[in-house]
Amino acid sequence: MSLLPNFKLELPTDLKEAISELAGGNVVIAAGATRVLLMSYMHILRPEVVVSIRRIGLREIKVSDELEVEANVTLSAVARNERVRKEFPLVAASASHVADPLVRNKATVVGNVVNAVPYSSMVPAFLLMDGKAKVVGPSGPREISAKDFFVGPLETAQRPDELVTSLTFRRVEGEWGFTEFRTDSQLPIINVGVLRNKKGKVRVAYTGLTAMPNLLDLGTMPSDFRGGYREVRNILQDLSTQVLDDLRSSAEYRLHLASVLTARLLEGMGR
Amino acid sequence: MTDIERVDALDKVTGRALYVYDLKFPGMLYAALVKSTVPHGIIKKVDPSRALAREGVEAVITGSQLSHVRAGIYIQDRTPMAAEKVRYLGEPVAAVLARDLRSAREAAEMVEVDYHELSAVVDPREALREGAPLVHEKLQEYHRYQEIKPLPNSNVANVFRLRKGDAQSILQRSDLVVEDTYTEAMISHAYMEPMSVIAWWNPDGTLELWTSAQSPFAVRNLLSKALELSESRIVVHVPYVGGGFGGKAGLHLELLVALLSKAVGGRPVKLTLSREDNFYVAPSKVGVSAEGKVGLSKEGKILALMVNYLVDAGAYADYAVNVGKTMGYIGAGPYDVPNVWIDSTTVYTNKPFATAFRGFGILEAHWVVERLLETASRKLGVDPVQFRLMNRLRPGSTTSTGQRITEGSGDLAKCLQVAADMVGWGSRKSSSHPTYVGRGVALAMKGPSVPPYNSAQAYLKFNEDGTLDVSVGTTEIGQGTMTSIVQLVAEEFGIQPNKVRVDLVKDTSRSAYTWQTVGSRSLFYDGNAVLAAVDDAKSQIRRIASKVFNVEEEEISIGGGKVFVKGGSRALDLKDVVMGYVTANGNVIGSPVVGRGSFVVPDLTYLDSQGQGNPFPVITFGAQSVEVEVDVLTGVVKVNKYVGVFDLGRVVNRGLAMDQLVGGAVMAISLALNESIKFDEGGAILNPNLVDYKVAEIGDVNDNLIGVFLENPDPKGPRGARGIGENALLGIPAAIGNAIYDAIGVSVRDLPITPERLWREIRAQRPELLEV
Amino acid sequence: MKIKFRLNGRDVEADVHPSETLLETIRDRFEITSPKGACTQGVCGLCVVLVDGEPLKSCLVLTPEVQDSTVTTLEGIKDERIETVRESFVEKHGFQCGFCTPAFILRTYTLLGRKLSREEIREELKGTLCRCTGYKAIVDSVEEALIKVRE
Numbered sequence A: 001m002s003l004l005p006n007f008k009l010e011l012p013t014d015l016k017e018a019i020s021e022l023a024g025g026n027v028v029i030a031a032g033a034t035r036v037l038l039m040s041y042m043h044i045l046r047p048e049v050v051v052s053i054r055r056i057g058l059r060e061i062k063v064s065d066e067l068e069v070e071a072n073v074t075l076s077a078v079a080r081n082e083r084v085r086k087e088f089p090l091v092a093a094s095a096s097h098v099a100d101p102l103v104r105n106k107a108t109v110v111g112n113v114v115n116a117v118p119y120s121s122m123v124p125a126f127l128l129m130d131g132k133a134k135v136v137g138p139s140g141p142r143e144i145s146a147k148d149f150f151v152g153p154l155e156t157a158q159r160p161d162e163l164v165t166s167l168t169f170r171r172v173e174g175e176w177g178f179t180e181f182r183t184d185s186q187l188p189i190i191n192v193g194v195l196r197n198k199k200g201k202v203r204v205a206y207t208g209l210t211a212m213p214n215l216l217d218l219g220t221m222p223s224d225f226r227g228g229y230r231e232v233r234n235i236l237q238d239l240s241t242q243v244l245d246d247l248r249s250s251a252e253y254r255l256h257l258a259s260v261l262t263a264r265l266l267e268g269m270g271r
Numbered sequence B: 001m002t003d004i005e006r007v008d009a010l011d012k013v014t015g016r017a018l019y020v021y022d023l024k025f026p027g028m029l030y031a032a033l034v035k036s037t038v039p040h041g042i043i044k045k046v047d048p049s050r051a052l053a054r055e056g057v058e059a060v061i062t063g064s065q066l067s068h069v070r071a072g073i074y075i076q077d078r079t080p081m082a083a084e085k086v087r088y089l090g091e092p093v094a095a096v097l098a099r100d101l102r103s104a105r106e107a108a109e110m111v112e113v114d115y116h117e118l119s120a121v122v123d124p125r126e127a128l129r130e131g132a133p134l135v136h137e138k139l140q141e142y143h144r145y146q147e148i149k150p151l152p153n154s155n156v157a158n159v160f161r162l163r164k165g166d167a168q169s170i171l172q173r174s175d176l177v178v179e180d181t182y183t184e185a186m187i188s189h190a191y192m193e194p195m196s197v198i199a200w201w202n203p204d205g206t207l208e209l210w211t212s213a214q215s216p217f218a219v220r221n222l223l224s225k226a227l228e229l230s231e232s233r234i235v236v237h238v239p240y241v242g243g244g245f246g247g248k249a250g251l252h253l254e255l256l257v258a259l260l261s262k263a264v265g266g267r268p269v270k271l272t273l274s275r276e277d278n279f280y281v282a283p284s285k286v287g288v289s290a291e292g293k294v295g296l297s298k299e300g301k302i303l304a305l306m307v308n309y310l311v312d313a314g315a316y317a318d319y320a321v322n323v324g325k326t327m328g329y330i331g332a333g334p335y336d337v338p339n340v341w342i343d344s345t346t347v348y349t350n351k352p353f354a355t356a357f358r359g360f361g362i363l364e365a366h367w368v369v370e371r372l373l374e375t376a377s378r379k380l381g382v383d384p385v386q387f388r389l390m391n392r393l394r395p396g397s398t399t400s401t402g403q404r405i406t407e408g409s410g411d412l413a414k415c416l417q418v419a420a421d422m423v424g425w426g427s428r429k430s431s432s433h434p435t436y437v438g439r440g441v442a443l444a445m446k447g448p449s450v451p452p453y454n455s456a457q458a459y460l461k462f463n464e465d466g467t468l469d470v471s472v473g474t475t476e477i478g479q480g481t482m483t484s485i486v487q488l489v490a491e492e493f494g495i496q497p498n499k500v501r502v503d504l505v506k507d508t509s510r511s512a513y514t515w516q517t518v519g520s521r522s523l524f525y526d527g528n529a530v531l532a533a534v535d536d537a538k539s540q541i542r543r544i545a546s547k548v549f550n551v552e553e554e555e556i557s558i559g560g561g562k563v564f565v566k567g568g569s570r571a572l573d574l575k576d577v578v579m580g581y582v583t584a585n586g587n588v589i590g591s592p593v594v595g596r597g598s599f600v601v602p603d604l605t606y607l608d609s610q611g612q613g614n615p616f617p618v619i620t621f622g623a624q625s626v627e628v629e630v631d632v633l634t635g636v637v638k639v640n641k642y643v644g645v646f647d648l649g650r651v652v653n654r655g656l657a658m659d660q661l662v663g664g665a666v667m668a669i670s671l672a673l674n675e676s677i678k679f680d681e682g683g684a685i686l687n688p689n690l691v692d693y694k695v696a697e698i699g700d701v702n703d704n705l706i707g708v709f710l711e712n713p714d715p716k717g718p719r720g721a722r723g724i725g726e727n728a729l730l731g732i733p734a735a736i737g738n739a740i741y742d743a744i745g746v747s748v749r750d751l752p753i754t755p756e757r758l759w760r761e762i763r764a765q766r767p768e769l770l771e772v
Numbered sequence C: 001m002k003i004k005f006r007l008n009g010r011d012v013e014a015d016v017h018p019s020e021t022l023l024e025t026i027r028d029r030f031e032i033t034s035p036k037g038a039c040t041q042g043v044c045g046l047c048v049v050l051v052d053g054e055p056l057k058s059c060l061v062l063t064p065e066v067q068d069s070t071v072t073t074l075e076g077i078k079d080e081r082i083e084t085v086r087e088s089f090v091e092k093h094g095f096q097c098g099f100c101t102p103a104f105i106l107r108t109y110t111l112l113g114r115k116l117s118r119e120e121i122r123e124e125l126k127g128t129l130c131r132c133t134g135y136k137a138i139v140d141s142v143e144e145a146l147i148k149v150r151e
């Protein structure tokens, strides 16, 4: 059996305490902890202190004009929630693609989006639905829009002493699609989300294409596969030098996949 | 025969079944390995001082402390841990023993090792090059089996040659010659229970071991050689085993753990590998590349076959040299080819080493032979099924080693016809761009790759109530052989299966002997041995009963739990006979019955210098077909349907045979489409975990996996039966490759056929399919 | 860290390492053997346990996280419907080497009462690996158990 490296664990019981734990040092926040532990097992992460926020509440799913998902809401909770499924189907669908039911029973939506890895399944929905991250730090709460949230590879805009308390997803009208692609790994090599609004304008978002998530406005798009593929391929050409090339897939193949998968989603929505 | 319930069922479904992984003993120490950080290098210094100072640590043992002991089943090329130099990244150089696992693992990170790094050779082709770094400088000095011939001052561990007829000149005179090259990745057995061993020395100098191994007697035998300790001083216990697939045959960590225990005064020591260590320290399947050439007549007769195999053993030869040899001597496999030329060269590289894997070289050869012949038949324009029927082995013809096929070998033609029919061969395919449907077939042939002298014992003893205890040497690794053994015995005596107990867990000091649990040989060898023991017991029972009834022994029958006079009404319960029959005055007729049996096939031979001889005690023929669906734009291949048809001679337990067929099919589909251990240029494994080494998941396969068993009895088999365990895989990768060709006209040569790889092949061979 | 929780119907206490997983604690401190760690990296799913009724991979749970929770392994299921699940696995050959079997049986138990197609069963049981059976017999077993329990 693999063992986790030694670290200190803090389990604050309210938000204030949690924030005070974040001050200083090599501190890693854990919500569901599934990614923190996975990365520790794989020697990618070696935290000194883990602050688990599991006991600080923040377990609500709030549905109004927008969907607000608090920090301790699991992917299962979102994927099973009737109102989310009906009113925010892209969020529910993305959540139900992550890993497997056992992981989803513990992993959170917020943990999926924060410090986004290239395989993050929820990020396309967050970007497409004009998401906002609510964060709280020593100097109080603030909001960061999805556009500004992703600041570098594996890096999002909350400061090390800030905690993300919830993510919101704006209600959008129109058609949506989500797909992912896995080959010989447990982790998806690419996730694709698309939205076509009432006016026929298309937006697409990717994770896994480049080191950071991508959100692109495609304008009106043909809904036949051929047309869609060609346009997407052209547009993505600009990114071609930044496309990820790693163990799971070459850059060339990823770029091709992104075009194929996007065109298929567009074609599917057209029907 | 009607199936009985698995004898290991209750233990397993209650979670009560114990594996070595679960065992602990009082005062037991936990071992953790310090692994090399370079692929090839001289060990300059091992400094355990920081580790020794850590709380909980009892000892640190270095490789050089154990360097007087050597192991290796065919070539004694390794010490229990690296001593003077390391030969692969991840090779153990020291072991920490501590009172708990956490202390051991943490202390292992504190052991400091200095290396003088040497240049490494990771690619087997490079390893053959003149002047390549030598993995073993003193190769010629190692003890080895006569038949294995390493080349001094090279990285060649063995070259196996097979020459039948004159392939080289016939190829020049053939109407059509087709050649191609193929590769197959190193893969992991990915058995669920990681390797785990406990060793504990008794005060009288007896070594007791608990190990997750397939072959307790092979462990004992090889340990006895390595430790120069008599077999009777070694007791190997094998409880339930969480999967083996060839990866737990032979001797692996047992030697190291035995020596670690000895080093701490014989205290019990346990070593369980983490999954990551299991990728590095436990052996995997060999990597293969092959150049094949086949010559045909216009009519489609195969005239000659040449294959040059290069087998990557990694840093130690272990079973790989014999896997390479078997890959060679299966030759043209199930085809009747008069001229066969095979060279199979097994080389050392600076990578974690390889061992047996379900299919033992014959799996690898099927990929090459079946793909090459498919290409040839397509080139000739002969229907691949007809082509196979025309060229197949049949009664009277001989295999590539010259072993004769008889009526008793089963009906290969029927296997193929059924497999082709059931997959819809020749019927319309509903392809529409970008999804193309194709069908493929392959033949399958394998016998156990065993030394001629391999054998099995069995015994059974009765209890007072007429129940009996049976012992065989084979282990329960999931395959279910123990259930078939019980079924055979119960049927012979006509009693309920729950009256027969079999030794599900092994103890080499008590259990009957068998050579190994490998090669799909268990039911054949142990089944025959147990039937011999039944016969022996029956004749003792007859002798007693004949005296009781005062009739000739031939007039006594046994069945339905009773002993009776044929045609008469006189009968006794088994229980009144099996401990000796007590007469009214207290005299006893006979004595307690103990049946003993054993089995060997006397007329097998070693192969001669031309690779000719009779290696197989039994051969199982089969044919496998698939229908696939290829998404050309992504390169994703889906297996819609699989049909496996095997002539099993006689099906003892249909459910269990089907379990092997289905389980084997999914394993084969998984390795054909996804599995490979990926290395970087420095010999580090890039995917030493089940995250990036993907084995089939529950959602990856469908239910359309169909098995058909023919029953043309084998004259030597127990009740006519033949083995299936490994056969279930053999032709599947090639059938998939052939089906891909059928679907899109793209020829795949490399395993695994990952989506990206297939997409690249499509782009190279049929770019028009990708035009959008 | 000192922690308390309920394990298979018993209140238990342990003084654990902060980075100790629930899998380690259950196996090493409480000597419960049915959850296994075939990968201990969150993939194989052989370490599944119920935490407050929810099936989780115990190698992805830090033991201090289960303070005051109820943890149940296959050993702790007293509900007699588990017998039906077991019988179905025996009858339909839902196991071979047996190493993953407790995990599949425990997961099947959490599905009892539901009506699921074979496809849905595969979806629900994703996240637990079996290298022997090819899964077909496992799906057969689960299907059988669900039907029998509903009847």
Ligand SMILES: Cc1cc2nc3c(=O)[nH]c(=O)nc-3n(C[C@H](O)[C@H](O)[C@H](O)COP(=O)(O)OP(=O)(O)OC[C@H]3O[C@@H](n4cnc5c(N)ncnc54)[C@H](O)[C@@H]3O)c2cc1C
Pocket (backbone or CB within 6 Å): A028, A029, A030, A031, A032, A033, A034, A035, A036, A037, A038, A053, A071, A075, A097, A098, A099, A100, A103, A106, A107, A108, A109, A110, A111, A112, A113, A114, A115, A119, A120, A121, A122, A158, A162, A163, A164, A165, A186, A187, A188, C041, C042, C043
């Ligand atoms: C077998 C397996 C398969 C997986 N497959 C997928 C997959 O298909 N798709 C996918 O996207 N992921 C996958 N993952 C990764 C992971 O499980 C998910 O991304 C999950 O949603 C992460 O959520 P979590 O709550 O467990 O995050 P955690 O591990 O708790 O945290 C993840 C990251 O977010 C930070 N963080 C979490 N919460 C907060 C907060 N409130 N404020 C500030 N920072 C925070 C953490 O510091 C950390 O950097 C897989 C993991 C495993 C083990």
